[in-house]
Each structure stands twice: as C-alpha cells, then as structure tokens.
Amino acid sequence: MASFPDAVSLLCDFLRFASVSTDPSRAGDVSACAQWLAEHLTEIGLASEVHPTPGHPVVVARNPHKAGRPTVLIYGHYDVQPEDPVELWQSAPFEPEIRNGVLFARGSADNKGQIFAHIQGIAHVLKTKRELPVNLILLVEGEEEIGSPHLEAFLMEHREALRCDIIAVSDTSMVAAGVPTLTYGLRGIAAMEIRVKGPSMDLHSGIYGGAVRNPAVVLAHLLASLHAPDGCVAVKGFYEAVQPLQNWEREAWAAVPFGEKQIEANTGVPAMGGEVEFTALERIWGRPTAEVNGIGGGFQGEGTKTIIPKEVFAKLTFRLVPDQAPEVILAAVERHLREVCPAGVTLEILPGHSGEPYVTDPHSAYGKAAQQALHRVFPGVQIALTREGGSIPIVNTFQRVLGVETLLLGLALPDCRAHAPNENFPVANFGAGILLNQALLEELSKVQES
C-alpha cells in the first residue's frame, strides 16, 4: 500500500462493481469484480487465482508458505445485497461517495470495506517488510449473500490446499464506535418462500367475494399464526433445541454500551418488540426469530382495484441459535403452515438457503491472541465479548470441512445500514482494519511459537 488515500481510492474502485449475487442479470458484474480483485492481489505480491464454480467464482490468494509458523485463512466476500429501493439512496449505490468521513456505497461495510482493510494491511507489510509473519490464505467468495451454495464443495475439493490453523473473518460489527469487539457466536438462518394460490385468475370481489377464499386473507392468517401474542414463535418444536443463555453471557451483554436506546436511535422505531422476558440484545444475539422479509400480491398500483387476487406470496427467514438445525426448523414451519392452511387454496412452500448457528470459545489461545490484537489497536478500551444476530453460515462449514474455528473481528458500526439504502463504512474504521490486520497476524504468529 502506497498511502492511505490510495487505499481508499482502490476500495472505491472495488465498490463500483455492482456484484449483486442474487440477480442473474448481474452475473457479468460479479465476475468482473472477482477478476479485478485477483489482479489486485497479484499486484500486492500474493499468488492469486480465480476459481470458477457452478455459480459465481471464488478468489484465492496466498504467500509462500513455510514450515514452523501457523497458517491463517482470512475469509471475506466480494458479492453484495441488491440495492433496491434505489430511490432512497442519497448517492448512487455503486458510485462511492465520502461525506463527513463516512464512505457510502453498497458493500462498503458488508463486506468489501472490511475484507479490503485486511488486504491493505497485508499489502503494507509486504511492501515494507517483504514478508508476512504467518502462512496466509486469503479466500474471497462471491455467493455469501445467497447462502454460499457452492463454497462447501469448493472447500471439500481444495481441502488440502486450504489446510490452516485458524480462520479470521471481518464481516460483523463493533458494538459501538470505538469499542473493540470479539464476536464468539452467530445466528443461523433458514429461508422459505410461501405462495398461496386461489382462483385461476383475479376475481371481481363483488361477483365472488364472500364465497371464494381470498388468498391474501389466508396468507395473513398463515403469517399471523407464526407468532404468539407474547412475541414468541408459535411453531410447535421451534424452541426445542435452543441452548439457554448462560448467566455470564447475560451479565457481559448487560454491560455492553449498546442497547434499546441505540437501537431506537439507529432504526427510528418508536418502541421495541419481541420476546418479553429477554432484553433487546439477548433477543438479537441469543434468541431465534421468524421474520417476514417481503410480501406481495394482488393490486399494488395507485387507486383501488376491487379484486380477489389469484395469488400472493411472502418471503420468510428464520434466525436460529445453537443448537437449532435449519432443516428441522423448515420442516416444523412447513408442518405448522399446512396445518393452519384452510381448504379452498393451494399452499406452495419453497425452501431457500440456510446456514447453521455458530458458537466458539473466546478464551482459546487464538481467541486470546485476537483480544491482544484488539488491545493494540484500541489501547485502554475494554473489549466487548459478544455474539451477533446475523448469519455467516460459512463459519460452520469451515468447522465441519476444515475442522478449524473462526475468529470474528468486525469493524462495521451498528448503523452501517447493511442490506439497506445508504450503506456506509467510516473511513477511520477502514484505517483501523488495516492496523488490526497487521496486529492480528503478528499475535497469531506467536501462538505457534509459545
């Protein structure tokens, strides 16, 4: 890395690719982004390759490995969420803009800005010291936002080449600006689309209304049946495998400088919702949910159209905690919905992507090294040990296929607007990420030595 401004400028180049993995019409942008990234990794001195998959490509880069030092795999993703509703962006989602020291662009926080901080940390060490303190494998995929459908097969196929001792991922958040955060747990996810189909065409609600079941009314009943009045998920068996929260966790989280007040300020909601016997943080980090991500059907235009819609749909995701298994949850929800669904309509259930929840020990040798690196970058500030509500399903795949634990060292902020309009990443956090990468690789190199 020549200079910090150059690093920021390169990040902006990276952000200009509209690498939206869920949109088939953007496959060319995704692929061009992978190509650009691999060329950059070659330029900074790593051996890099673009590996095709049946979906979007995986970029892998490495330094020359030597015996006697640990192998660290740094994982990230170059794909991003869709940018819609695009009219709510203050600046174009794929034209990065810095306002008041904050970089605005789709992917700036999730995950291009964070993985690129690692890359610039590595570039700096390679340029100034010619050598990294560890054996490095950099793995940057293009399908994280759609559930990494081809990464497991890729890991299986390249298991030998990807052998490593520890994995580091920066795709999470700091609990608050300036508070170094080590995340030791993630929620899993299970996705499902449901479609309720009634008449073979939209019907005049006067000519048929009252005698024919309205698919939108049925959908409302199905969705409403997912929650009990106390905020719990009302699907039989949903909580069966849930690990109760430990007392030390509940105490640690109560001390974290982030809670209902910050959530209300960040989101603009007038009041909290959810399970009444848990705090907001506990609900997000340690409790499972059922969410409706989108609904549609019937007349959505201006004015009124007096129809009974032929078909309506809802997109659902369930956030899971240890030891809930996505396939068990999807089956329980399907059973529940089919029980609730009345005659007179057809219910179609399409399972989507899924990922298991994750929890690891923040006090392992590598966990302590990560805490030490955080201390060096944020001297004098107490480290927050947290879980996160989001899902990085690949972390479980790493554990299963490579047998390796993952350190989650996030640098985004809670109001980074990941997945929403005006996604952003403070330029200072990008800088901190560059420093953290250097400290982290040094601290991890000592674990092997000790």
Next chain:
Amino acid sequence: MASFPDAVSLLCDFLRFASVSTDPSRAGDVSACAQWLAEHLTEIGLASEVHPTPGHPVVVARNPHKAGRPTVLIYGHYDVQPEDPVELWQSAPFEPEIRNGVLFARGSADNKGQIFAHIQGIAHVLKTKRELPVNLILLVEGEEEIGSPHLEAFLMEHREALRCDIIAVSDTSMVAAGVPTLTYGLRGIAAMEIRVKGPSMDLHSGIYGGAVRNPAVVLAHLLASLHAPDGCVAVKGFYEAVQPLQNWEREAWAAVPFGEKQIEANTGVPAMGGEVEFTALERIWGRPTAEVNGIGGGFQGEGTKTIIPKEVFAKLTFRLVPDQAPEVILAAVERHLREVCPAGVTLEILPGHSGEPYVTDPHSAYGKAAQQALHRVFPGVQIALTREGGSIPIVNTFQRVLGVETLLLGLALPDCRAHAPNENFPVANFGAGILLNQALLEELSKVQES
C-alpha cells in the same frame, strides 16, 4: 344502426380507448373516449353534450321530450378497470378480438359492451321509426370504477334537466347463459388502504431481528384479525345493521341455476370459503364481506433479501348489504385495527371510495314492465329475480338525489372476467342487449299509459 356487424365494429372502436379512470396518466384516453362517444350519440340522432367535472367528464344525450309519456334515464359508464396483470391477457386488452363468438377486451362486459347495446337499440329505433316511445336521457359517466366521486354533484346541479320516472342500468350479470335476470339488490362498498410503518429504513434482519417489530408481521396480525375462524368478519358492530335474508329470497335463490359448482368451474378454486351457515349465493348476494385486494412491502424480487421492511401496505374493500352504512363500517374497522395494532409501529389508515348497498321491489309497475321486456327477448324461460354482489353506488345516489328507483337488467355472464385479465362479452349477448333495449322502452312506455 346500419347492421349488426357495423354495431359490433363500432363497439370495438369504443373498446380501443384505454379509459382507465384510476390511472392519472390515462386522463387523456378517458377524455378522448368521452368525446368519441358524444360524437357517436349525435350521429345516431340524439342531442349530446360532454360535461366537464373536476375529474373525468360526463356524457349526456337525449331525444326531444314530449308530455304524456314517461321519462327513462339509462345510465352506464365508459371508464374501465386497469388492465394489469397485462401478461395474463391472451390478446391485448385494448385491441378487441372475437374468438369463438366471444369479444375479448377490457370493458367489453363492464360496462362498454352493455351500455353500447342500449345505444345501438336506440340507434335502430331512431333509424327505422324516427322516434323513441319514451322521453330518453342517456347518462354515461367516466368515474364509476373509482366510486363516481363527482357524479352526485353533477346530479344535484342538473337535477331539473335529469328529472325522470325510472332509471335502467345494464351493469350486472345474468345468473347463467340464457337465463333472463332482473336484479333487485346490490351490495355497497367501503374501501380503505392501511400502511404499517416501522423503522425509518429497511433493516438487516440479522442485526435487528427479534428486537424490532416487523411491519409485515404486524400487518399479517391486523389482516388476520378481521375474520373469525368460522368465516365471519370479526370487527365489533360489523353485522349490527345487516337486514336478515327473507325466506322468499333464500327459496328463490336456491332455485337459481347457478351455485357452488358453477363458481368452482368459473374461478378454478378447489373449494368454497366464507360464512358456514349461508349458501355460496347467499354469501355473495346477501352477506357483507371484508376483502384484501392487494398487499405489498419489503423485498419482492427474485431470490432472498434478509430485511425487516420499513413499511408494508394492504388495500381493503368491504362489501356491504342493507342497512350497513359505509362510514359506520369504516369507523368500526379503524377502531378495530387501532385496538389490535401493537406499539413499535405506526398505523396509517386512508379511507377510499364508498357506496351504499341497495335494494328495491322487483314487483313494482316498472319492475313488472322490465320482467315483460325480458320475457319478450327470452321467451319461455323463467326470469331469475336476484341480487348481486357487486356495487353500483350511483344507484343509491339516484334514489337520494333524483328520488327514482333503478331497474338492473344485466347481460354479462358470470364468467365475463370483469376486473380480471381476458374480460369478455359474448357477441350474442350484445345482440340480445340491443333487442332488450327496444322491448324495455316499449314496455316502460305502457306504464304511463295504463
């Protein structure tokens, strides 16, 4: 009228106007349609005028009125429903096409085909006999599909010029092909849009899910709360003013050659829904409903987007029966929704158009004349005395402002797909409508004489 083929060809010209009254971008098409119609009415020998309103214009035409004969007002509308979803049409909605004797186009049944049958009946009599047997007022408006917001003021302003003895409207259906039908009741309507607003932006469902209320989940609870498990509307006071069905009506309707089997065949639904203690026809003709016409919000694209949507909406209409009052029902529903809605979201309720239910006596002198006209066009077939589930709010306005009852003589068929893709009207029914107009005006002229 020169010939029946010419009449069909003129109807096709009428149908080519995309006179969608709810769509502000189509105001030009609506106005061009009114202009074309007025010119045609002048051509056939009526004195016609296009009256501007604050919305779309009203077309009025008349013959020279003479003392000693009844004045008949024939009402119809030249505006149509939106054509979407346009991809489900077999032929373009505004390019009329005749397949197997059936004319397909938006508005073919509702209402251009039916009002134009009256016009061609009048044209034929004017051409062959030079004079109509009654004083005629033809009133064709352009805002029926949006609840006729400016017609009441128009009627008030022109009350003297519109004085009449009886009104005839063909904007309803025959209960089955070949069964002459006199409709003596209509349901009313009350429309409402509800919007549930939560966070000030779409949120990442991992970062916030569980602690923030999801507007789509809240909407589902609101909509689900509108119905009880037995199919009744669960809003307090909803049924308070409902007139119970008379025994003679329930018996007459049970004899009508139309019911669950035909509804299932026409609509493709696998089973009926609705209030369990009423037959399908009773639910449609004599019972009120709460319908969801459309829902939307959050991510509706391809794939998955793991968000908590900032806002979702539903479009609702309530079909009403005597003596329910739209404003009372809208207030009861609003009270109900605000009671059910939890904290953590904002509920916006936007009332839409409304119209009162209607019922008249099919055995009055004019009612008997209408039955006689039906006998002449459909000899030897028993007349079905029915109500309809649709709403023609203007019928109540006629009663209130002009003090006159309305005869409903529909010629559409139950599978005419009004308001849906592939709306259609059999060419034979258009022909029957031309004959019915002639028989009707003759029979009505005798009422005064007797």
